[in-house]
Amino acid sequence: MDLGPGRRGAPPRFVLRDVSEKNREGKRTARERLAEERDKQKKAEKRRRVLVVGGAVVGVLALAGVIGVVAANAGKDKPDTAGPLTAPSGANGEDGLAIPVGEESAKSTLAVWEDFRCPACKGFEDGYRSTIHELTDSGQLRVEYHLATLIDGNMGGSGSVHAANAAACAQDAGKFPEYHDVLFENQPAETDDAYAKNSRLIELAGKVDGLATGAFEKCVEDGTHNSWVAKSHEAFQKGGFSGTPTVLLNGKNIYQDRSMTPAKLKRMVQQADKG
Template sequence: MAKKPSTTKATGNARQAKIQAAQKSGGGGANKIVVATVVAVVAIIAVVGGVVWSQAQKQASVGTSTATPAGATMGKGYPAFADVTPAANAPTVDLYEDFQCPVCAQFEGILGPTIEDLAKSGKIKLTYHVLNFLDDKTGAENSTPAGNGAFCAAADGKFQPFHDAVYAAQKAEGEDVDQATLDGWAKTAGITGDALTTWNTCVADGTYTKYISSVNDAAFKISGFQGTPTVMIDGQMTDLATIGTVEGFTKAVQDATK
């Protein structure tokens, strides 16, 4: 007669089967958790890496634009009051300035209103040559950001008020120009709303840095050019001691009017 299976052995086999099943189930769950964690970490690293890469690319692109302000080309000055039709015999006045130059601020304080009035009335054709050599000389980030601010303002027709705001509240020579200072000049110049948003982007991108540097380089290739401020009337270098007063400048313009 066949023997009856042992109940103890059957129970043991069933228990072992359950343990093995539990081990398989538990192990699979653990692996899923590990895999999910790894995927999440990789995703985070990818996002952070993408942000860092994007920021690095953005930083690398600052100041690389070859844009020029309206009416100007690389190495050439910016024609102010382009909407004014000058008289047929109006002389051309080329004014070389650096926004960091303290003597330029003094010059503008004395002659700025007179020069602007003559340009607005069409009695002169005024061209600004905005330089940045003092950034290299002093090690400050001053001339270039101020120049960028002015030409970014020009897109909103606000070059002149921004230019005047810089000299009225000029940052000291050798000191960096921070964003708060630039914002203050923009506010004084009347840049608001969407125009302000556009201006901020333009300034952050350093849109006109290459243009300013090209004008700076061209200026120092002029025979006899030594620095700022320099005034040329119809291509002739003037003596600041002679034209440095309202009377002296007005007479020089009258003498050059043909």
């Protein structure tokens, strides 16, 4: 067929229409893919928001559960502190609220306010225990221990009261320093009210030679010194102290001294001993 001058070899028009349609189809397909991708992103973002909100709800519920447990424990198994005030043997100071360790003739006195559930108190004891023993054994230092029940009030439970009563019972048996150390060495987590169980306190007495006796067990089970413990904590509150431990060397709060170390404490006591 003769296409005439100037038209020989020109592409048929239907081919151009086909290419144009393909281009439009390609653009349409690209738009659809873009729309689909955006739709996927929206759905993914929606799922993410649902997960975040759901996680937040779970977190709030979990926190509420913890608060509920603490609140439930706060009033549970509270020891009777309304009985007659019975100070442990050898207690001295105002109202007989201090348990002394060391020679009365020592020129330095260390007043220590502690709670057997208090992690910071354990930290102090772990760091200073050997130095304090060395100084009390040498007659250079006298320590007066005051027992508080701060953690019972903050966390709920009654482990602070029970442990303090057991420590006072150990004082009756002449075993306070040894049992005091055992309680801090075996201190449970702050949120674990393990010391509320007299059975645990009696079990730990087995780590002190001669303490696990019928008299000690009865003293622990009866809560003989509970009222004394309550009076001791009342004195702690009236003292205006910021927390436990509070450590006073000859009336000066040394626990707040950031430069204080066992070595520095030892030097201060030795200097006082030399006059």
